[in-house]
Amino acid sequence: MPFTSLHSTSTMQKINRLPLSAKAARQLAELTLRVTSADNPKAEAQRLWIGLARGIRGEIQKILAQMSTGLERCMYCEDSQGTDIEHFRPKSTHPDQTFIWANYLLACARCNSNYKRTRFPLDIEGNPLLIDPTIDDPVDHLLLTPTTGIYIALDDKGTTTIEICGLNRDVCARGRVHTWTTMECLIPLYSTALSKGRLKQAEKIMDVLREHPFQSVRSRMSRIFQESADPALLLSEDVINAFKEHPDLL
Ligand SMILES: [Zn+2]
Incomplete structure (x- = not known):
């Protein structure tokens, strides 16, 4: 590869x-x-x-x-x-x-x-109530809903981060939904390009996947594929097959 x-x-x-x-x-x-x-x-x-x-x-x-x-x-x-x-x-x-x-x-x-x-809320023990993405794994605190692009808070830290950083502002939620659609189209295309020997095209598609805004959408797709009991509830058959054939997409 x-x-x-x-x-x-x-x-x-x-x-x-x-x-x-x-x-x-x-x-x-x-x-x-x-x-x-x-x-x-x-x-x-x-x-x-x-x-x-x-x-x-x-x-x-x-x-x-x-x-x-x-x-x-x-x-x-x-x-x-x-x-x-x-x-x-x-x-x-x-x-x-x-x-x-x-x-x-x-x-x-x-x-x-x-x-x-300058907001920086703390819990009663004095720990930050904001996600520091270089320390915390945001997935422990936030869950992305694919159909709406909205984050659901899993705990107080998630709730506060959504509020303080405005993570569910409309322009971001819609951007995540559009990104989901874009990736749903591009992931199977990557697989098709490789199967037809179009390496340059596959490489360009991979660049888009890697550098697209809202990378959390792509990782949410990976996690659904890797962890969900029934990935087909949220991912198309084409995406699931592409993930199976090309683990480098995950
Ligand atoms: Zn920003």
């Missing part, structure tokens, strides 16, 4: 955090020390963040883009291009987390500035 195998993922998307360069990691550690030893950590964090050197900012952005799914999509909505370095723990309330690599996600301006903003 000439194509790289696809990693199987989950709803919203579990994301593997990649390492920063040693130089950037050292710079962040120095900045954190300056914040935590300042008289006014919040003001110092804001000031240093605004002045963050272009080089290190660029590296952070680049690695976050590599980590995200599809074509550099936002780690919350998976729809728009991730343009902002998002602080999972807001720098206004957690200044000591302003320069912590593990606190960075990639988000679109809409998710970052219109939805999540």
